[in-house]
Amino acid sequence: MSTHRPRIAVVGAAAAGLAAAEGLRRLGWDGEIALIGDEPHLPYDRPPLSKQILSGAWEPQRTALRDTEQIAALGLDLRLGTRALAYDPARRVLTLGDDGHTELRCVGVIAATGVTPRSLPGTDGVEGVHVLRTLEDACALRRRLATPGRRLAVVGTGVLGAEAAAVARALGHEVTLVGTGDTVMERVLGAEVGGLLADVHRAQGVTLRTGQAVTGVRAEAGRAVGVVLADGSTVEADDVLLAIGSDPAVGWLRGPGAGTAGPDLTDGLRCDEFCAAAPGLYGAGDIARWYHPVLRRELRIEHRMNASEQGLAAARNLLAELDPERFGERRPFTPVPYFWSDQYDLKLQAHGVLTGADRIEVRTLGKDPLRLAALYGGDGLATGVLAIGLPPRRTRGLRALIATPVPWPEAVARLADAVDA
Numbered sequence: 001m002s003t004h005r006p007r008i009a010v011v012g013a014a015a016a017g018l019a020a021a022e023g024l025r026r027l028g029w030d031g032e033i034a035l036i037g038d039e040p041h042l043p044y045d046r047p048p049l050s051k052q053i054l055s056g057a058w059e060p061q062r063t064a065l066r067d068t069e070q071i072a073a074l075g076l077d078l079r080l081g082t083r084a085l086a087y088d089p090a091r092r093v094l095t096l097g098d099d100g101h102t103e104l105r106c107v108g109v110i111a112a113t114g115v116t117p118r119s120l121p122g123t124d125g126v127e128g129v130h131v132l133r134t135l136e137d138a139c140a141l142r143r144r145l146a147t148p149g150r151r152l153a154v155v156g157t158g159v160l161g162a163e164a165a166a167v168a169r170a171l172g173h174e175v176t177l178v179g180t181g182d183t184v185m186e187r188v189l190g191a192e193v194g195g196l197l198a199d200v201h202r203a204q205g206v207t208l209r210t211g212q213a214v215t216g217v218r219a220e221a222g223r224a225v226g227v228v229l230a231d232g233s234t235v236e237a238d239d240v241l242l243a244i245g246s247d248p249a250v251g252w253l254r255g256p257g258a259g260t261a262g263p264d265l266t267d268g269l270r271c272d273e274f275c276a277a278a279p280g281l282y283g284a285g286d287i288a289r290w291y292h293p294v295l296r297r298e299l300r301i302e303h304r305m306n307a308s309e310q311g312l313a314a315a316r317n318l319l320a321e322l323d324p325e326r327f328g329e330r331r332p333f334t335p336v337p338y339f340w341s342d343q344y345d346l347k348l349q350a351h352g353v354l355t356g357a358d359r360i361e362v363r364t365l366g367k368d369p370l371r372l373a374a375l376y377g378g379d380g381l382a383t384g385v386l387a388i389g390l391p392p393r394r395t396r397g398l399r400a401l402i403a404t405p406v407p408w409p410e411a412v413a414r415l416a417d418a419v420d421a
């Protein structure tokens with residue numbers, strides 16, 4: 001490949017990075033694109049890891065987002081198994097952690113390095129302690145769950161812990177789900193809906209230990225034998241899954257070259273409404289905290305659809321910055337966030353923002369408490385809507401409720417219409 005063509009580097013070769021690289025090509029960038037990822041794999045999808053991969057329903061290769069021909073057609077300088085070590089925004093030079101510590105001069109960089117799971121101190125190298133972020137993580141836990149009758153302690157009652165608990169329980173294992181909240185996914189769903197979900201897990205045979213902090217993993221001879229709770233009790237287990245949140249993978253952005261004039265890395269790479277963190281530096285996906293001008297707040301969203309949408313938006317806006325005459329004006333990134341989760345035979349789908357709501361209105365379809373729509377709001381406006389177990393026709397209609405900010409009473413009336421229609 002010619003060294004004279006201008007280069008854009010996309011750092012992080014997963015959902016957001018792939019969307020950015022594809023977006024750059026689709027929008028007409030004919031310079032170089034270096035796609036740099038520290039995992040050895042072509043971009044793959046993470047949501048199936050806690051669902052079809054963990055359950056054994058899918059083989060790992062099915063998570064690939066594109067096949068080799070599709071990737072080849074993009075004409076990338078693809079560097080897998082390569083870590084970005086540092087980026088100097090003033091010189092626009094990226095340093096790679098390969099043998100030669102290669103320096104890549106770039107006209108632009110899209111940061112799409114996602115997040116890394118948190119761990120508990122003293123658990124490194126302890127057999128039977130797991131996190132769940134990569135294909136290897138999922139395959140390792142799946143191998144353990146292939147032996148019948150295991151005892152799994154899941155630490156963390158967020159979406160990841162809840163999904164993994166559901167899969168392990170469906171496989172017939174003894175599952176204890178431990179968390180500091182009073183219900184399941186409480187931070188996102190609120191106490192009422194979280195309580196319904198907790199009932200589902202209990203009914204399926206999961207032991208719930210809510211309102212409990214885990215202080216550590218108990219190990220004997222280098223193998224996990226349980227988790228220790230703040231009240232001093234122990235939950236005995238053969239395997240422990242730590243699903244206790246994650247931290248944005250920003251280390252390379254505060255590398256030696258970044259100096260004091262580097263980007264703001266508090267809770268992710270801070271970006272403006274165009275997903276720009278600095279001239280020529282854009283963020284996308286789980287790593288990016290950006291200003292949403294319609295919702296008038298900063299968001300950092302760890303959801304699959306956002307990764308793709310923001311990857312494309314970052315690509316478009318970087319090109320517009322580099323050559324506005326050719327690529328047009330930059331556009332604010334104003335998505336209606338979306339996520340889903342599968343637990344047992346329940347599908348949860350949410351549009352908008354649920355967290356931080358100061359009011360929630362729940363409406364059930366008929367008498368079944370698990371066929372519901374819930375509206376979330378703050379400051380007098382509806383901000384998000386959740387559907388559980390609703391027919392797709394009704395779920396689709398709900399997005400329109402919050403696509404633009406709507407006064408709370410009006411949204412509540414429209415919720416009733418949408419569910420009862």
Ligand SMILES: Cc1cc2nc3c(=O)[nH]c(=O)nc-3n(C[C@H](O)[C@H](O)[C@H](O)COP(=O)(O)OP(=O)(O)OC[C@H]3O[C@@H](n4cnc5c(N)ncnc54)[C@H](O)[C@@H]3O)c2cc1C
Nearest residue numbers: 012014015016038046047084113114285286302303304307
């Ligand atoms: C098990 C699991 C289940 C999920 N289920 C759902 C779901 O049901 N619904 C939903 O909406 N969302 C779900 N998500 C969230 C969704 O998968 C993420 O939002 C999405 O993967 C984010 O994509 P990303 O490209 O921003 O980051 P990532 O997927 O984290 O990719 C970042 C990549 O960058 C690499 N990297 C990090 N640092 C460097 C570096 N210095 N140099 C080079 N490369 C680096 C990482 O190794 C990784 O390959 C799930 C996530 C997980 C882990």
